[in-house]
Structures are given as structure tokens and as C-alpha cells.
Amino acid sequence: MASSTPSRTEEQFLCSICLEVFSEPVSIPCGHNFCKRCVSQTWDTKAVCKCPLCNRSFSIRPELSVNTLLSEMVSQWKLEEERRSKRVSKPGEVQCDVCSEPKLKAVKSCLVCLSLFCESHLQPHLSVPRLKRHQLMEPVDDLEDRMCPTHQRPLELFCNTDQSCVCSMCVLLEHKNHELLSLEETFEQEKVFLQQTVAENQRLVEQRRLKVREITAALELSERQAQRETQQMVKVFSDIMESVQRCLDHHLEVMEQSLSKHKEHAQALIQQLQQEMCELEKSSTEAQQLSLSTDPLHFLQRCPALPPAGLKDWSSVSFEPQTCEGSAARALSELETSLSQEFNKVFRQLPPKDGLRRVQTFAVDVTLDPDSANLKLDLSEDLKQVHHTDVRKELPDSPQRFDACAIALGKQCFSSGRFYFEVQVKGKTKWDLGVAQESVNRKGKIGLSLKNGFWTIGLRDKDKYSASTEPSVLLTPLWPPQKVGVFVDYGTGLVSFYDVDSADLLYSFTGCCFREKLFPFFSPCPNSGGTNSAPLIISAVNSL
Structure with missing residues (x-):
């Protein structure tokens, strides 16, 4: 079916019977046009041939011949619509600000007009002398971000003193005697710094990987020591009267809980290290992706603070094996106190x-x-x-x-x-x-x-x-x-x-x-x- 709100041009090529664009358009003696198939089927069901629009009757069924002029116009219109549909912006693409719906894909941005233009609407900027002086660039959605919010002029320089992008008016009024660089120069410098940051992030990741191994080894040693002490404790308590068996079970549980806490602490440290590793790797990935940018302003405005903030200094963190020696002696001492209380x-x-x-x-x-x-x-x-x-x-x-x-x-x-x-x-x-x-x-x-x-x-x-x-x-x-x-x-x-x-x-x-x-x-x-x-x-x- 045709669109519910067809354009004026499209309406000219719609068959009034099927409401679709003409297919083999024919003209009947009254001058109205229809699809050959539509009018033929209509007349096949009628005793008298009439025009579906004006109801004019024909004593003899007219012979239907394709209207070659109208057929050619329909073909040209379809071809134009197909070309236009290819230029219509797709989801995620930058749209022309001037086009009515459907909006075409923008091909340039004007930093003076602060507007986006498709090929057709860009033509004045390419031909009118006054508009030819405007600064054009690749189409972007964030045009306003590229303009100085104070002076409404393009951001053209980078103030190294204040670490901000500035316009020419900012330089004269607010950034006198400051160190100013071109966006391209700053862009290249920051890319070098970004690459150094990526390398540093990798070094930090490796440092944390070694710390994980260190903690894992210490934990394994803790488990072995706990196992030895548990065996010793079982041997000691096996010689005690059956009446204190419940006390032995309790101390074993305390040992297990202590080791469990020790293990939880180790796992918490490992998890934190792994999380920081993920953050560093994510930061590295983002930095690598950003380093591929060719847009200086986009690069400087999107460049994150690297390395990620809040990283812990792990050089001062240590994880020692749990000391379990003497647990059996302490258990016996507590047993003596417990027995005394029982009496x-x-x-x-x-x-x-x-x-x-x-x-x-x-x-x-x-x-x-x-x-x-x-x-x-x-x-x-x-x-x-x-x-x-x-x-x-x-x-x-x-x-x-x-x-x-x-x-x-x-x-x-x-x-x-x-x-x-x-x-x-x-x-x-x-x-x-x-x-x-x-x-x-x-x-x-x-x-x-x-x-x-x-x-x-x-x-x-x-x-x-x-x-x-x-x-x-x-x-x-x-x-x-x-x-x-x-x-x-x-x-x-x-x-x-x-x-x-x-x-x-x-x-x-x-x-x-x-x-x-x-x-x-x-x-x-x-x-x-x-x-x-x-x-x-x-x-x-x-x-x-």
C-alpha cells in the first residue's frame, strides 16, 4: 500500500483503484489513468464499461494501450526515489539540519552557521562568495561543543597553561601571556603521552599479576600449615576423654573459620587486584581506540584521565601465610579453663x-x-x-x-x-x-x-x-x-x-x-x- 501521507509528487502517480504507484499505466477515452490490470478487472465484473472516477459510460469497451509517456514518468520518479532513499540518513548517522522528513545524511558541518548540510543544501556554501568563507568540516553531532561557550567562536587553539581549548577572543581577553599551541600540535603531543600511558598500564597490570601469584602462594602455604596443625590437634585430642570430644570439634571449627577468613582476605585482595587489572586494561583499550582518532578536538575533549584514578599502591601491601603454630597448645589451655568453669x-x-x-x-x-x-x-x-x-x-x-x-x-x-x-x-x-x-x-x-x-x-x-x-x-x-x-x-x-x-x-x-x-x-x-x-x-x- 502507499504511504498514509504521500508527497504531492507521489500522489500524481497513484492509481485511484489500487492506490499504488501505476503499473502499466493506461489512459481511457475520458482522460483518466489507471493500472491496466486494475481497470481491466473492474470492467470484467461490470455489464457496462464505466470510468471508475467520473462514471462516464462507453458503449464499446475501449482498447487499452500503455501510456508510454506516463509510464516513462513513473519509471523516472521511481529511480529518483530510489536514489533519494540511499541518501536518507540511517540510525546513528548525522542528519542534515535543513531537510524536512525524511532527513538526508549530512556531508559537511559549518562552524559559522553551526549547522549540518546534505549534498543539496551544501551547494550555497560552495557557490555563494559570502558563504564560501565559512569554515566547513566533516559532519559531527557536537558542533556546539566545538564553539567557545563565551564568545561563540570556533575553538582553534589549546592553552597549555590552563589545559583547555580556546578561541581567538579567549586568547586576547583571558589567556594573555599563556603558552598557546595549535590543536594539531597538542594532539600529537597527547598521542605520544597516551602511548606512554598504555605502556605504563601494562607494567602495572604485570605488577599486579605478580602480586596475585604471591598471594596465591602464601595462601597455599597457609593451607598446608593449617592441615599440619589440624592433624596435630586431632592426635592430641584423640587421647582426651570422650567427654571433651565436643570441645575438640569446636576448636577444629575455629581453625576452619580462621583459615576461611584468611582465604576470604586473600580472595578479596586478588579480586581487588583483578578489578584494577580490568580497569587498567579497559583504560588501555580506550586509550588505544582514542589514539586512532584523527580529530584533534574530539581527542582532547574525550581523552580520559589516565591511568585510572583511585589505584591502590600495592607495593606496601603484603599477605603473609597464616601462623597456625601453637594452636593445639592454646586449645588445651582453653580446655583447661572451660573444664574449670564447668566444675x-x-x-x-x-x-x-x-x-x-x-x-x-x-x-x-x-x-x-x-x-x-x-x-x-x-x-x-x-x-x-x-x-x-x-x-x-x-x-x-x-x-x-x-x-x-x-x-x-x-x-x-x-x-x-x-x-x-x-x-x-x-x-x-x-x-x-x-x-x-x-x-x-x-x-x-x-x-x-x-x-x-x-x-x-x-x-x-x-x-x-x-x-x-x-x-x-x-x-x-x-x-x-x-x-x-x-x-x-x-x-x-x-x-x-x-x-x-x-x-x-x-x-x-x-x-x-x-x-x-x-x-x-x-x-x-x-x-x-x-x-x-x-x-x-x-x-x-x-x-x-
Whole structure:
């Protein structure tokens, strides 16, 4: 079918029956023209031959002969349209600014007119004396970028002093006594510099490739040392009573986790090195492609800052093999401490689940105290959850509020008897839980210790558990606790912590001398960029 909006010329060559360009055009006696096939088929279905346009009847069916003049005109028009279609700009090609749709492909740009011209519309610039003085160049889309935004003149020179392209007016008004170079001269100089940069990038890539090999070799050595130490540890623990088998499994897990962290660190360094290698190679590729440019201005405006910014100085980075020697001795020392603690458990005569079930009978309802919470802590509406944010709330300060540490106390206080509560710590990499006496310091940095009035245990670095004794005691739970139970016997001076899921006793402070009110203590610790954003949740106690 013909275009829905044909040009005036095209309309002259359309058959009024099929609405297509004439095919074997014929003229009938009334003077109207049709495709031979169209009018023949029309008359074949009619009893009387009539003109499809004016309805003039013919008593005798006219003999149809091709109109040679019209046929030749149609052929010439088709040929012209075909030639024109070849000149029409394709997607991605620069278009003539003067053409109406469809726009033809531009062949030149005028820096004076700031316009793009096809072959036809360029003719005045080639024949009119006044226009022949205009500066023409290869067609580009960014003509305005080639003009001085201040003086609207072509950018013709490069100011080496200010490292910018300038026009002749800029030289007179703003760049007097500056070192000026032609665009072509600067272009050649920068190409040389670009080639040097490519070579330097390759050297940096090779330097990082050697560093990758160095780190990989160190990692392999770490794995071999870890394997030897693991074998030694297994031999030592194989001679220990079956009752400490779980302790052995734990230390093996610690070894594996330590090696895993060491490996993660190595992989992170390797990944960073490889990323910088990719950036350098990408920069080299871009530089090589740009070096092929023949357009000085395009080259200078597109030339990236090389080498890429933010590259790390790897000469000072080292990755040493992980030192695993002495792990077995340390494990035995910790085992001795752990066994000593086990003997001092208050409920050592009871099975673990019986001990936890017993203290759970003293469960109390605990909620958070908003007046004590640090301004960067976010408390839930039911005052059962707390997590650290980076946004400081605009609230008045008070003597009860912790102003520097991520701490909140419970609303409830206890000065006698026994009480127990449970807190979910799932998903956290750092936290502290326990009880604090009423008079603890709440301003500035605070050390969690017995002498400062805190009886707490906490987690650091995802897997390092300790109690706030003096010095602190490293705790070795068989698996990371997801929910911690806190039990206090005020009269006997006891504070115990339980892994609620396994019913294991994590640690007990014994022989404490309480003289003040005690408050439940909660510290979700800083969120560390989102890695420790999970909340502490005061949970309902479900007895075993």
C-alpha cells in the first residue's frame, strides 16, 4: 500500500483503484489513468464499461494501450526515489539540519552557521562568495561543543597553561601571556603521552599479576600449615576423654573459620587486584581506540584521565601465610579453663535442660527504657526490639541517657530475688547482654567491666565470645547461640547466661556483691555499615 501521507509528487502517480504507484499505466477515452490490470478487472465484473472516477459510460469497451509517456514518468520518479532513499540518513548517522522528513545524511558541518548540510543544501556554501568563507568540516553531532561557550567562536587553539581549548577572543581577553599551541600540535603531543600511558598500564597490570601469584602462594602455604596443625590437634585430642570430644570439634571449627577468613582476605585482595587489572586494561583499550582518532578536538575533549584514578599502591601491601603454630597448645589451655568453669556451675549436678528449665520459672516481662537509649538506637513500638541506625534522633538529653555508646537499659529494675529473661541475637555480628547497676556512668565512652558495674557477655567479629571479667574470659560455645537467656539470683550474687536452644550454660558470674538496683542491659552495637543491622529482640520465654 502507499504511504498514509504521500508527497504531492507521489500522489500524481497513484492509481485511484489500487492506490499504488501505476503499473502499466493506461489512459481511457475520458482522460483518466489507471493500472491496466486494475481497470481491466473492474470492467470484467461490470455489464457496462464505466470510468471508475467520473462514471462516464462507453458503449464499446475501449482498447487499452500503455501510456508510454506516463509510464516513462513513473519509471523516472521511481529511480529518483530510489536514489533519494540511499541518501536518507540511517540510525546513528548525522542528519542534515535543513531537510524536512525524511532527513538526508549530512556531508559537511559549518562552524559559522553551526549547522549540518546534505549534498543539496551544501551547494550555497560552495557557490555563494559570502558563504564560501565559512569554515566547513566533516559532519559531527557536537558542533556546539566545538564553539567557545563565551564568545561563540570556533575553538582553534589549546592553552597549555590552563589545559583547555580556546578561541581567538579567549586568547586576547583571558589567556594573555599563556603558552598557546595549535590543536594539531597538542594532539600529537597527547598521542605520544597516551602511548606512554598504555605502556605504563601494562607494567602495572604485570605488577599486579605478580602480586596475585604471591598471594596465591602464601595462601597455599597457609593451607598446608593449617592441615599440619589440624592433624596435630586431632592426635592430641584423640587421647582426651570422650567427654571433651565436643570441645575438640569446636576448636577444629575455629581453625576452619580462621583459615576461611584468611582465604576470604586473600580472595578479596586478588579480586581487588583483578578489578584494577580490568580497569587498567579497559583504560588501555580506550586509550588505544582514542589514539586512532584523527580529530584533534574530539581527542582532547574525550581523552580520559589516565591511568585510572583511585589505584591502590600495592607495593606496601603484603599477605603473609597464616601462623597456625601453637594452636593445639592454646586449645588445651582453653580446655583447661572451660573444664574449670564447668566444675563451678551452680547447677552442675543437674542435666543442662533441667538447669535451664529451672531458671526459666523465674521469667519476668522486660521492656526497653526509651529514656536511657542512645539517640542512634531505634526502639520498636512495643519496646521489645532495638537496633542501631546512623541517624541521630533529635531528643532532649537526660541524666539517664547513654550519649556515646549504643546502649539501652530495661525499664524494670530488681533489688532482690531472682529474675530471668531471653533475648534473640540471631543475625548479629556484635552484641552485649547482661545486667547493669543503677549508678553506672552513662556519659562518654564506657568500658564494660565488673568494676564499672556491668555483668555482661558479648560477641565480636562474628565468632569471638567473651565475658566482661577482669581480664576478660574467652567463651567457647559449641555453636553460635541464636537466643540468650539471662538469669540473676540477687541474694546469692549469681548472673548466668544460657544458650536457650541447646540449654548449655555459656558463663556464670559467681560471688557477686550487689548493693544497688539492677537493670537489664542491652547493646546491639553499631550497625557497621549494615552488616550488624539485625535487632536485639526481647523474646517471650517458652519453657523446655
